[in-house]
Amino acid sequence: MFPLPKNKVKIIKSLCKGCGYCIEFCPKNVFERSTELNEKGVTLPEIVRGDECISCGLCVMLCPDFAITMEENPDE
Known part of the structure; x- marks a missing residue:
């Protein structure tokens, strides 16, 4: 089995409508709902366990x- 590349997940807050799909379906529970609101007045997801992300890309x-992107090779 080949290892997945290590990427860094990012949330573009201005695009997020707070649907919660990322929170609900992340296999590693990287996201949680925060108390922060964006300019649309919705609560945003927050990356709380970014180190546990396996870069599967499901989110x-x-x-x-x-509203979610992956930054390739963040350490390079």
Whole structure:
């Protein structure tokens, strides 16, 4: 089995509508709902366990607003 590349997940807060798909479906529970509001007045997801992210990309694929991205090779 090949290891997944280590990427860094990022949330574009201005695009997020707070649907919670990333929180609900992340296999490693990287996200939790925060108390922070964006300019639309919705609570945002927060990356609380970023080190546990396995870079599967499920959050990126499920986000209906393209508010989640992966930064490739963040340590390079």
